[in-house]
Amino acid sequence: MKSQVRCSVNGAACSFEVPPMARLLDVLREEANLTGTKEGCGEGECGACTVIMDGRIVNSCLVPALQADGSTITTIEGIAKGNVLHAVQAAFISHGGAQCGMCTPGMVIAAVDLLTRVVNPDENQIREGLAGNICRCTGYTKIFDAVREAARLLASTP
Amino acid sequence: MRGDAHAHTLVAPADLDSALALLADNKGHRVLAGGTDVMVAFERGLLRDARLISIWQLDELRGIATVGRHLTIGALTTYTDLIESSLVAEHAPTLAAAARDTAAVAIRNRGTIGGNIANASPAADLPPALLVHDCEVELRSASGARWVDYAGFHTGYKTTVMRPDELIVRVRVPLVDAPMRHFYRKVGTRRAQAISKVCISASVRRGHDVRIAFGSVAPTVVRARIVERELASALAAGLLSTEAVSRIVALGVAEARPIDDIRSTAEYRGRVTRNLLRECLMSFVA
């Protein structure tokens, strides 16, 4: 069984002919060739596959393709504006928030989502916002620093 | 090993009646709401059902409203919806507390109250809160609808009173019409993303109208009737001393009868149950 799944991905109208139970993660990586979204655990625990769907972050490994029909999706590839990095991406670079990079796309998406919901998050709100994203390299401290810096950058740019 | 997407069909009916008509076929359809349990089973190669019905698109199953003397909550209400709702904060504060302690943001954006109830895990986090709020569940099928008392919904480990042709469409709890104190606390391997090893939820209304529920300790979520009775009479007599708390805690651990399973041991659960119950009761002393 295949279904037609139409959605907007990073602003582009897309149409995929896929099994309805295909994971959104695989559709993005293999059909749309957007390999920035990573697979870690495949079961909702690690956050490497995080994307924004209709304004909310979701684990794309747990979304069957058919449920993305009609939705608007933003992946890590849609976070920078052309060559201009998002404040979160810039701060991850300047603060050493990425090492191997496996968790980074999901971390960045979760951080962007947090900063759209909470303008100036405190330590607890940052931990809470990123609690669904596991990093095996950085020890998190540099990631939290980066998010605080991104919040400052966003607050100082009109 | 991961399930094969080609081995399953999934359809997304446009409205509730069409979904119920499919379920009435009795062809063994599995409902898929936010997928945070079903897709994990799929990933592990444990999803046995060949035919699935998505209900995520059925907006008629969303929404939180006061109707008469109840707060009604649609089955597709997510943890995030519960946390963001001022009505839930006012009339089901224990449920809001439970939602805040569940999983992490991305799961809370997809996991639903209906899925948490229907999945019937004894370790689920909303059920203990639903029990202390005297929740009722509306089940609907092509042949009709019925309200069932949530206290009688779970009949054993992962078994419920729900028929295969039925859907949970909404739940309701009585409006809080008098000051209510409440307590909710779960203990798992870590704060986020962790399944509970022990969870306690409690409420006290009108001074001594008490509800206490345990999650994760027994094959189903359970009301702690003995603790409730003892606590109510101590509160009614104005005698909730630290000695009374110790006595009731001991009764509570005996009543909970914690089990050994993959997530924890009976011994550890017994100790955590004792500590949590003490913390819970002490919060009502003040």
Ligand SMILES: Cc1cc2nc3c(=O)[nH]c(=O)nc-3n(C[C@H](O)[C@H](O)[C@H](O)COP(=O)(O)OP(=O)(O)OC[C@H]3O[C@@H](n4cnc5c(N)ncnc54)[C@H](O)[C@@H]3O)c2cc1C
């Ligand atoms: C990483 C991770 C962390 C988690 N953490 C927690 C946690 O802290 N606490 C907790 O309690 N749970 C947790 N869960 C489990 C899960 O998120 C919840 O049980 C969630 O509420 C399930 O809802 P859903 O809509 O995603 O269900 P689905 O996966 O869509 O469905 C679950 C089951 O319910 C049935 N179903 C769903 N909706 C209905 C309905 N309306 N009527 C009848 N049957 C229905 C389905 O057929 C299926 O059997 C976690 C899961 C993951 C992956």
Ligand code: FES
């Ligand atoms: S790959 Fe989706 S959460 Fe880990």
Ligand code: FES
């Ligand atoms: S940078 Fe390697 S997992 Fe986070």
